[in-house]
Amino acid sequence: MAREKCVLAYSGGLDTSVCIQWLITQKNLDVITLLVNVGQEDADLEFSRKKALNCGAIESIVLDVRDEFADDMCVKAIAANGLYENKYPLLSALSRPLISRHLVRVAQEYGAKYVAHGCTGKGNDQVRFEVAVQALDPELKVIAPVRVWDLHTRPEEIAFAEAHGIPVEAKKGKLYSIDDNLWGRAIECGMLEDPWNEPPADIWRMTSDAADCPDTPTDVIVGFAGGKPVSIDGEALSVREIIEKLDEIAGSNGYGRLDQIENRLVGIKSRECYEVPGGLALITAHKALEDLCVERDLLHFKLYAEHKWAELVYYGLWYSPLKMALDEFFAASQKSVNGEVRLRFLKGTCTVIGRRSETSLYDYNLATYEEGDTFNRDSAAGFIEQWGLPSKVWARSRKASGVEGQI
C-alpha cells in the first residue's frame, strides 16, 4: 500500500533535515519538502533542494515567494504600522502565515494528509504554523517532530543524523538561533540569553555599527500611493525592491537594530535582537505621511486597532476573522495616504525631514501664525467654555461638598 504523504516546511538546516528521516522512519510517511524563499539571506536554494532529496524526500520543492511576501504581508504590516508591544516589527510572525499558505496548497495538490514543521515547543512559530494551517484547511494534520522526538540535545540529534546518513555541516553547534526574511532578521539564544550581555558585534549582518558610519547624512525620498510604498527618489519600484534598497541605505547608516525583551505567546519573556533597517524606515515614513493625510478621529482609532492587529499577528492569528477585518479597515484608511516623505539617515538614526501630499489635510491658512490666517479665533472662547463645562460643573459640586480637588 502506498504510504501517506507529508509536506514538510524545509529550511535546509540540520533540524528540518533530521525531520525528513524522522518522518520516514518513525511515522512511515513519504516526505515532500517545501523550501519557501521569503528572502532569507545566504540561502543556497539549489543546494538545499538536492540535500532534501539526499535525506530521503520523494520530492523537493523550492518556491520563490519574495514578491508575494512583500506585496501581501509587508504591505499589510506597513498599513498597520505593525509593531508588537510597540517595538517588534513582526518579521517571523509575517513569514509563517505565508509559508503555511504554500504548505497547505502543496499538501492539497499532492493529496497529502499531513504537513510538518521544524519548530521547537518553546516558541511562537509553532503556534503560527499550526493555527494558520488549521485556518486554511481544518482537515490537515500537523506534525511537529522537533517537539516530540527524543533527541533532546544537539549531540543526540547529530548522532541520529549521522546514523541516517544526513550531512551535518556545522558540528560545533550553532551560536544563535536566527530567522530571517525580506522584512528583517531575528537573532536569539546563546550568550544573548543573559539580558545584561551586550550583543556581540558579529551577530549583525544587515546593519553597520553606528559609530563606524559616515558622518554625512544620506537623504532619501520614499513615495507612497494608497499607503503602499511605490518609489524611492522618484523611481518607481516594486515593494520588494523598495525594501531591499532601503535595507541597503538604512543598514549602511547603522539604522534598524533592536535589542529588547519581549513577551512570547507561550508565556516566556525572551531577549531578542533584530535588524529591520528598511522595514523600520518604511514604518517611520508611513506614519509621517498618515499624520499629514489621515483625519484625526480615524487616525486615533487606527492607533488602537494597530495595537490589536500586531497582537493578533504575533499570536498566530493572521487568518482570523478579526485580523482580516482589520486589514479591510486599514485598507480603507489608506486611501488618502499618498505622497512623499523625506528621510534622513545619519549614524544610526532615521529622521523625517519633510512630507508632502496631494491628499494632505494640512491647511497652511488654518495653521499659520503669519499673514493669511483663516482660523476663526473668535469661536475659540465659546468652544473652550463648552469643552470645559463638565470639569467646571464637577469642580463646583466638589467644592460644595467640601472635597475640593479630590476625585
Ligand code: ARG
Ligand atoms: N521572537 C520572534 C517571534 O516570535 C522571533 C522568532 C525567531 N524565530 C526563530 N526561530 N529564531 O516572532
